[in-house]
Amino acid sequence: xxxxxxxxxxxxxxxxxxxxxxCTYSDSASNYFxxxxxxxxxxxxxxxDIRSNVGEKKDQRIAVTLNKTAKHFSxxxxxxxxxxxxxxxxxxxxxxxxxxxxxxxxxxxxxL
Amino acid sequence: SAVISQKPSRxxxxxxxxxxxxxxxxxxxxxxxxxxQQPGQSLTLIATANQxxxxxxxxxxxxxxxxxxxxxxxFSTLTVSNMSPEDSSIYLCSVSEGRDSQPQHFGDGTRxxxx
Numbered sequence: 001x002x003x004x005x006x007x008x009x010x011x012x013x014x015x016x017x018x019x020x021x022x023c024t025y026s027d028s029a030s031n032y033f034x035x036x037x038x039x040x041x042x043x044x045x046x047x048x049d050i051r052s053n054v055g056e057k058k059d060q061r062i063a064v065t066l067n068k069t070a071k072h073f074s075x076x077x078x079x080x081x082x083x084x085x086x087x088x089x090x091x092x093x094x095x096x097x098x099x100x101x102x103x104x105x106x107x108x109x110x111x112l
Numbered sequence: 113s114a115v116i117s118q119k120p121s122r123x124x125x126x127x128x129x130x131x132x133x134x135x136x137x138x139x140x141x142x143x144x145x146x147x148x149q150q151p152g153q154s155l156t157l158i159a160t161a162n163q164x165x166x167x168x169x170x171x172x173x174x175x176x177x178x179x180x181x182x183x184x185x186x187f188s189t190l191t192v193s194n195m196s197p198e199d200s201s202i203y204l205c206s207v208s209e210g211r212d213s214q215p216q217h218f219g220d221g222t223r224x225x226x227x
Contacts, residue, residue: 036218043220044204045218099157100206100216102155102156103154
């Protein structure tokens with residue numbers, strides 16, 4: 001089955017700096033890659049996603065890049081703000097299984 | 113996206129008892145899923161709730177321990193049976209409006225502690 005690895009497990013950046021979280025996946029049939037933000041006491045919130053026919057997608061301060069050959073995808077947050085502090089999860093879906101497999105999560109801390 | 117409500121939001125239960133968690137969606141959805149998130153960990157899929165038929169369970173999860181119902185396109189329940197402290201987790205419902213499970217949106221979860 002699919003295996004998703006995520007790095008780093010914790011990330012501390014100063015307000016205004018950029019943050020990058022990286023994930024790799026194992027199943028070459030995977031074709032959909034969402035990113036979730038989970039704040040304390042809340043469920044995961046979908047913040048951006050990308051499909052395998054696209055190399056990059058941007059939504060304001062958030063962007064995701066996908067390298068199908070290397071089987072890795074990354075989340076980029078620019079101009080970080082304290083409210084960006086949360087746990088971020090990457091995930092992958094294999095078209096054959098339709099099952100969402102999550103990475104291990106990254107705790108992002110944005111300091112003033 | 114659909115608004116997902118889970119009840120209860122949290123509970124503290126005695127070992128050996130069972131608890132049923134409800135997931136209500138404000139619109140009809142094709143797919144509904146139940147996940148477990150152990151303290152400080154990632155999310156693990158328990159099962160896919162199928163309308164009008166038995167749920168599809170992932171490896172390591174069985175119907176006797178986690179019976180699931182889905183009577184219609186907007187509602188599902190997950191029961192955690194014969195609970196032990198190891199069942200202390202957050203249980204999350206997610207939904208997808210498409211048949212390909214994309215995208216999935218989550219409720220805020222049920223925080224369950226077993227004494």
